Structure formats: structure tokens, C-alpha cells
Amino acid sequence: xxxxxxxxxxxxxxLLAGTRLKPLQQVHAHLIVSGSGRIRSLLTKLLSLACAxxxxxxxxxxxxxxxxxxxxxxxTVIVKTSKLGFSIDSLLFYRRMILxxxxxxxxxxxxxxxxxADLSALEVGRVIHGHVLVSGYDLDSHVQAALVSFxxxxxxxxxxxxxxxxxxDRTVVAWNSIISAYEQNGFAKEAIxxxxxxxDLGVEPDSATCVIVLAACAxxxxxxxxxxxxxxxxGQDFDVNVILGTSLINMYARCGHxxxxxxxxxLMMESNVVAWTAMISGYGMHGYGTQAVELFNQMRAHGLxxxxxxFVAVLSACAHAGLVHEGxxxxxxxxxxxxxxxxxxxxxxxxxxxxxxxxxxxxxxFIKEVIREKPAPAVWTAMLGACKMHKNFDLGVxxxxxxxxxxxxxxxxxxxxxxxxxxxxxxxxxxxxRNMMISKSLKKEVGYSTVEIDxxxxxxxxxxxxxxxxxxxxxxxxxxxSRCREAGYVPESESVMHEVEEEEREFALRYHSEKLAIAFxxxxxxxxxxxxxxxxxxxxxxxxxxxxxxxxVANREIxxxxxxxxxxxxDGSCSCLDYW
DNA sequence: CTAGGGTTAG
Numbered sequence: 148x149x150x151x152x153x154x155x156x157x158x159x160x161x162l163l164a165g166t167r168l169k170p171l172q173q174v175h176a177h178l179i180v181s182g183s184g185r186i187r188s189l190l191t192k193l194l195s196l197a198c199a200x201x202x203x204x205x206x207x208x209x210x211x212x213x214x215x216x217x218x219x220x221x222x223t224v225i226v227k228t229s230k231l232g233f234s235i236d237s238l239l240f241y242r243r244m245i246l247x248x249x250x251x252x253x254x255x256x257x258x259x260x261x262x263x264a265d266l267s268a269l270e271v272g273r274v275i276h277g278h279v280l281v282s283g284y285d286l287d288s289h290v291q292a293a294l295v296s297f298x299x300x301x302x303x304x305x306x307x308x309x310x311x312x313x314x315x316d317r318t319v320v321a322w323n324s325i326i327s328a329y330e331q332n333g334f335a336k337e338a339i340x341x342x343x344x345x346x347d348l349g350v351e352p353d354s355a356t357c358v359i360v361l362a363a364c365a366x367x368x369x370x371x372x373x374x375x376x377x378x379x380x381x382g383q384d385f386d387v388n389v390i391l392g393t394s395l396i397n398m399y400a401r402c403g404h405x406x407x408x409x410x411x412x413x414l415m416m417e418s419n420v421v422a423w424t425a426m427i428s429g430y431g432m433h434g435y436g437t438q439a440v441e442l443f444n445q446m447r448a449h450g451l452x453x454x455x456x457x458f459v460a461v462l463s464a465c466a467h468a469g470l471v472h473e474g475x476x477x478x479x480x481x482x483x484x485x486x487x488x489x490x491x492x493x494x495x496x497x498x499x500x501x502x503x504x505x506x507x508x509x510x511x512x513f514i515k516e517v518i519r520e521k522p523a524p525a526v527w528t529a530m531l532g533a534c535k536m537h538k539n540f541d542l543g544v545x546x547x548x549x550x551x552x553x554x555x556x557x558x559x560x561x562x563x564x565x566x567x568x569x570x571x572x573x574x575x576x577x578x579x580x581r582n583m584m585i586s587k588s589l590k591k592e593v594g595y596s597t598v599e600i601d602x603x604x605x606x607x608x609x610x611x612x613x614x615x616x617x618x619x620x621x622x623x624x625x626x627x628x629s630r631c632r633e634a635g636y637v638p639e640s641e642s643v644m645h646e647v648e649e650e651e652r653e654f655a656l657r658y659h660s661e662k663l664a665i666a667f668x669x670x671x672x673x674x675x676x677x678x679x680x681x682x683x684x685x686x687x688x689x690x691x692x693x694x695x696x697x698x699x700v701a702n703r704e705i706x707x708x709x710x711x712x713x714x715x716x717x718d719g720s721c722s723c724l725d726y727w
Numbered sequence: 728c729t730a731g732g733g734t735t736a737g
Binding site: 229257324362422711 | 729734737
């Protein structure tokens with residue numbers, strides 16, 4: 148009987164219609180007219196095709212027209228909607244299934260857990276985890292892997308780890324889930340550690356492992372492992388598809404090798420908006436604004452439609468390269484040509500762009516005129532950065548005070564305000580802001596820098612004395628800085644703020660983490676080798692100026708990646724052209 | 728008769 152139906156004209160008509168909505172609806176109409184509109188197998192097939200046609204409305208209509216859906220129909224609709232990203236719908240169908248007293252299968256459960264992950268719906272996910280335990284599917288490896296990634300995405304890394312630790316059978320996918328969990332939550336080092344553990348246990352990485360590990364390399368600046376993964380990909384003859392290719396581009400760009408990123412980009416067989424955006428962003432963070440804009444135009448010429456993220460990448464590339472004219476043009480095209488509504492992130496880029504270029508009036512006007520609604524705090528923060536950079540104290544103080552009233556728990560605003568007071572010489576105010584922070588028990592984010600030497604990473608924090616060679620490092624740095632002073636470097640005591648006591652300020656400034664990391668790098672590597680630093684925060688003006696001098700007196704190329712971008716220091720100047 | 732892990736910004 149089944150077979151007969153599969154070869155029936157109606158079934159073949161469905162297959163022929165495929166995932167195109169109109170033809171499907173025509174076949175559907177035909178089914179109803181011919182009286183076969185109630186046959187389960189046909190309805191199921193129709194339902195899954197409707198869903199694959201990405202029409203959630205039609206899928207809903209179809210499903211609700213079925214009087215008593217069986218578990219097969221529920222499974223089909225839940226699995227398909229979850230897979231296509233209709234997460235809320237898949238959860239609603241799941242609820243109906245439970246209310247109809249139909250037990251979910253392990254397939255249903257993995258699908259709804261994935262939906263919860265996509266929605267970061269921690270509470271709903273916990274309830275479903277309960278269903279998993281009740282139904283006895285807690286030992287199913289698919290369900291477990293889904294749970295691990297769900298908890299990681301919903302922000303509970305601890306539970307993700309617990310689920311992983313209980314898995315009896317750790318497949319590559321299980322390892323991929325937990326490694327990705329750490330990477331996504333900002334623990335790149337731990338992710339890499341787990342990757343090495345996985346290899347030691349004899350589990351062969353697959354291409355998804357490579358994608359995840361490349362992301363961890365990009366995050367931590369681990370070019371050594373990044374290169375290894377690339378070689379592994381080639382050695383294993385993995386297909387460098389868009390996802391893997393994009394991961395390689397991202398890794399090379401974030402590890403400071405833009406040209407290698409470009410080589411990968413040029414060799415990719417297929418590419419999409421995401422790949423182009425990754426490459427554009429890579430140029431942007433190295434200050435290659437012209438190349439970023441050029442690539443953006445090539446992308447459009449290829450007929451690809453840029454998305455919101457693409458525009459963030461291009462606009463921020465313009466901001467970091469002083470390309471005000473181009474930035475204006477791109478922003479206009481976003482609205483006019485692509486009918487995209489600029490969001491806060493784009494406004495921030497624009498204000499930042501004007502601000503860096505010293506066009507404070509344009510920045511302010513942009514806020515007043517272009518941003519109709521109440522400007523978001525992030526927009527004011529960008530404006531504030533511009534005020535500080537170009538020493539407009541009055542406006543800066545005004546904005547900072549506004550930000551403090553809107554976001555009184557954000558330590559960054561206090562630090563900015565205090566820095567502006569310090570620049571203006573109002574040390575009494577500096578003290579006041581400092582006391583406000585203390586009374587609210589807010590802490591400035593701790594800065595650290597890492598440097599890689601012989602495949603090993605060394606971490607330094609400000610005034611760090613934990614390193615076994617501390618004394619030599621400090622002596623070396625002192626000697627280095629005095630040579631810089633002889634060459635004309637003048638330390639600024641302005642931007643160091645109140646994380647330390649008054650008398651320690653000079654000390655703190657002299658021993659910012661990047662300076663320590665550079666000193667150590669210079670000590671441990673031979674002449675001619677570039678020093679690569681990764682810093683979690685933005686560099687301060689003083690370090691930026693000091694490193695220019697260090698690049699001269701030590702005759703070394705120094706490459707620093709800070710929170711926002713790359714700075715290539717060479718022969719006394721920086722690639723950011725002080726557009727930082 | 729279907730599933731789990733993987734790509735771009737800030």
C-alpha cells in the first residue's frame with residue numbers, strides 16, 4: 148500500500164513541485180479536489196516541503212488543518228521548523244505535541260533543544276532538559292551534544308561542562324560541542340587545551356573541529372596553532388567550503404596576516420556575503436581602509452547583497468583610515484540602494500569616523516540630525532571618545548555626565564569622565580569620580596597583554612610581578628625607556644587612572660602590560676624578528692607613543708592587536724597613522 | 728525515517 152502511494156501521481160506531483168511555494172499550493176489544491184487531501188503520507192510530504200520552502204505561514208495553515216496529528220507529523224514539523232530557523236514555531240508545535248499526550252522522540256528533543264539554543268531560551272531549555280531525563284533519552288549522544296551547545300549558547304558554561312563530563316561515548320561531535328562552548332564564551336585558551344586533550348585521546352579532528360579551533364586561534368592570536376590547522380586541512384584534503392574558508396580568513400586576519408587571509412579568499416571555490424565581510428573586516432582592522440572599500444565595491448559588482456554586518460565592517464574600516472568621504476557615501480548607499488535601516492552599530496561607526504577625523508561638529512550634527520530617536524548610549528560613548536581625543540573638555544564632561552545618569556553601572560563611563568578631568572587638570576574632580584566608583588564598588592576592567600615566543604604564550608598584566616624573570620624584565624624595560632627618552636619620548640601622565648593610588652600612577656603607566664610583554668619579547672627573541680602582542684583593551688596614548696620609539700631604539704617591528712584593531716609599529720611610526 | 732558540533736561586527 149505504502150509503495151503504491153509513493154508511486155502515485157499525487158506523490159510524484161509533490162516531488163516535482165519541490166520546495167517552491169506556488170507549485171506546492173497548486174498540487175495541494177489538486178489533492179483536495181481529487182479527494183486525496185486526507186492521506187497521511189501525502190500530507191506529511193507536503194508539510195515537510197512547505198517548511199523547506201521557508202513558508203512558515205503555509206506550514207502553520209497546513210498543520211492546523213490536520214484534525215488529529217500523529218507523532219510522525221509532529222516530528223516532521225518540529226524537526227523541519229527547527230532546522231530552518233523557525234525556532235519559536237518549533238517550540239509551539241512541541242508544546243502542542245506534549246499537550247496531545249504524544250511522547251517526544253530523541254529526534255524531537257534534539258530539534259527543540261537546538262531551537263532553544265538559537266533563542267538563548269535558558270528557562271524553556273531547562274524544562275526540556277527535564278523532559279529528556281524523564282523520557283530516558285539522556286544517554287542519547289545527539290541529545291547530549293545538543294544540550295552541551297544549548298547551555299553554552301544560553302550562557303551556562305558550567306552545566307554544559309557537566310553534561311559533557313557525563314557523556315559515556317565522546318564522539319568528535321561531542322568534543323566539538325564542548326570546545327565550541329568554551330570558545331564562544333571567550334575562553335579560547337581553555338578551548339585550545341581541550342582540543343589538545345581530544346587529540347591525545349586519539350579522537351581525529353574533522354572539519355567542524357577545524358572551524359572551531361580556528362575561531363579560538365583568532366580570538367587568542369595563536370598563529371602557531373592556526374598554521375597547524377591550515378596544514379591539517381590541506382593534509383586531510385578537507386573541502387575548503389565557505390565556512391572553513393571564512394574561518395581561515397578570519398584567523399589569519401586576526402592573527403595579523405592579512406595577505407595570507409587574502410590568499411585564502413582568492414583561492415576559495417565558492418564564496419558568500421559572510422566570506423566577503425570577513426575579508427573586508429580584516430582589511431579594516433589593519434587600517435587598510437582603501438582596500439576594504441575597494442573589496443566592498445567588487446562585492447557589489449559580483450551581485451552580492453551586503454548585509455548589516457558588512458556595513459559595520461566597511462564603515463568601521465573607513466573610520467579607522469580617515470576615509471570620511473567614502474564613509475558618507477557608503478552610509479548613504481546603505482539606505483538608498485539597499486533599503487537597510489541603519490542601526491545603533493552603524494550610527495556608532497559614523498560618529499566614530501567623524502570624531503577620529505577631528506570633525507567634532509559633524510559628529511555632533513550627525514547625532515542631532517540623522518539619529519531621530521533618542522541616541523543610544525553607545526553613540527554618546529563614541530562622541531565622548533572623540534571629545535577626549537581632541538580635547539573638547541566641556542562637551543566631554545557634559546556627555547560623560549549624561550552617560551553616568553543613563554548607565555550608572557558601567558565602569559567605562561566613570562573611567563572616561565575621570566580621564567577627561569585629568570586631561571583638563573581637574574584633579575579634584577578625578578578624585579571625586581574615583582570615590583563614586585568605589586562607593587558603587589565598580590571596577591575597571593583589568594588589562595592584560597600576551598606575547599608569543601617559541602610557540603608559547605606569556606601573559607602580563609599591569610605591574611605584573613608574577614613572572615620568574617620579573618627583575619630582569621623590569622630592568623630591561625627601564626633601560627629601554629630611558630633610551631626612548633633620549634630619543635625624544637616624553638611620558639604622558641594623563642590617561643592613567645585611579646585604579647591605583649596617586650604615588651603609584653607613574654609606576655603603573657611605566658609598566659602597562661603591553662610594555663612588559665614587549666620588553667619580554669625583545670629579550671627572548673633575536674634581532675629582526677617581529678614582536679606580536681595581543682591586548683584585551685585599547686592601548687592608551689602613552690603606550691602608543693612609547694612603542695613608536697621602542698620600534699626605533701630596538702630596531703624591531705612590533706605588532707599590537709588591541710580590542711579594536713591592529714597597530715604595526717615600524718621605524719617610529721604606526722600603521723594607524725594615529726587614527727586609533 | 729528525520730537528528731547533534733561549524734562562518735562575518737561590536
